[in-house]
Amino acid sequence: TLDHIPLTLTLTQQPNRNKPSSVPPKSEENKMDRSASEKLILVNREPGGIAFVTINRPKSLNSLTKSMMTDLAQAFKALDRDESVRVIVLSGSGRAFCSGVDLTAAEDVFKGDVKDLESDTVAQMERCRKPIIGAIGGFAVTAGFEIALACDILVAAKGAKFMDTHARFGIFPSWGLSQKLSRIIGPNKAREVSLAAMPLTAEIAERLGFVNYVVEEGELLKKAREIAGAIVKNNQDLVLRYKSVINDGLKLDLGHALALEKERAHEYYDGMTKEQFKKMQKFIAGRSSKKPSSKM
Template identity: 75%
Template sequence: MEKSSPEKLILVTHEAGGIACITINRPHSLNSLTKSMMTDLARIFKSLDADDSVRVIILTGSGRSFCSGIDLTAAEDVFKGDFRDMETDPVFQMERCRKPIIGAVAGFAVTGGFEISLACDILVASKDAKFLDTHARFGIFPSWGLSQKLSRIIGPSRAREVSLTATPINAEQAERWGLVNYVVDRSELLNKARQIAEAIIKNNQDLVLRYKAVINDGFKHDLTRALALEKERAHENLYILEKEITYKLLIFFSVI
């Protein structure tokens, strides 16, 4: 494994086959996020999205926690920033990232950390994982999508209970409710994430990117519009395939 980023609080490693692993690395503060860490995360996701050698991204945390949200001791610096600046918004950059993102969650994913986990495409959790929304407890309004995404995944009644009572979701509940794909021993967390990444890498890269996009884009619409969107993208893909085949045929006949 080769370290490819000089960051100390956000680490990036590139692994064989096109896997990039991002680690939130502030374990003594349960991986709480400062403003500079949020900016780094946003920049890294944007950079990996543009890197053709990267096929899949794994996001995890070091130590006992995935991410405990915004560092409240640095909250003034975080909240005085421009929330409309999408270039420094890690969740926005995750949502626009074309590459599949696998979240490997151990320990706490709290509030902002919960929202970051919801921006992943696939989630693997350790048996000790807990997802907790404390917005209502601290009087901070969500701005990274938790109020809308959670209800669409686990249902509005469960989401209201989780968010209005600030009650944690344990790993078993998260799997049962469809919030996470797998629950494993902590020692197997990254291995499971890599297994999923390797299965994705075996497939056609271009179609993986298009397939992720149509699933995510279609989820924003009702079924009728989503089905129409699939038809539109299928025709677009067919046109691209026809162009590629024509180009290859021209190359073939030019050399014989």
């Protein structure tokens, strides 16, 4: 377990185990927002519609400063508006996904306007219409845990750990961990994870339905890319609508959620022209004659 770790910050003091970085490989085709030396949040757009966002502060196990949180929030806002982007993969460089907030600047991070959504990473992730795949390697601690919870699909490397240290350090959760986790893994297990600061391993998280896949560390981004590729092949408009109705329905009881689905279905079909129906039927006929190609 990680019970011997007295502070999130002490994670940064552990010796480097020389694990391979999970930063996506550079290519001439990728568009990088700024040079790596200038940015702690990297954004790479690929021609096929997949964008990679990387938290890039490996020496501090990707702990977040106020400016990093703002940059990360703005990255998701920009990608949501970019019509060339259809799915987003979020990862951390080095030995951790994100070790939480940089506690050396805690006052700067925690005080301020809580309604300022422009710098609220999780709020912008939740507003993002595009599917977000979290590629979790190493530690996802507290704020990092909450960022993982804001992803739509999670792939984790073997040995990855999720840890909530809010209660240990006297930090009140504000990015949803106190409410979201219990709805995914059940209230009793969530209380253990949060009140006892008990690490949740990737393997257990997968069994509880929080993590979709657990893979070897070297396969982390490959698996995330595979899922992203499967999403990109589908109808983009329906993917966006489907994500929206799932996430909005989770905020409601089942009866109202089913009514919401029916309402949006009627809106969708009522808005289609005869030509669009013909195209849909032709597309379905063409796909049904082909064998499924997905390996997932």
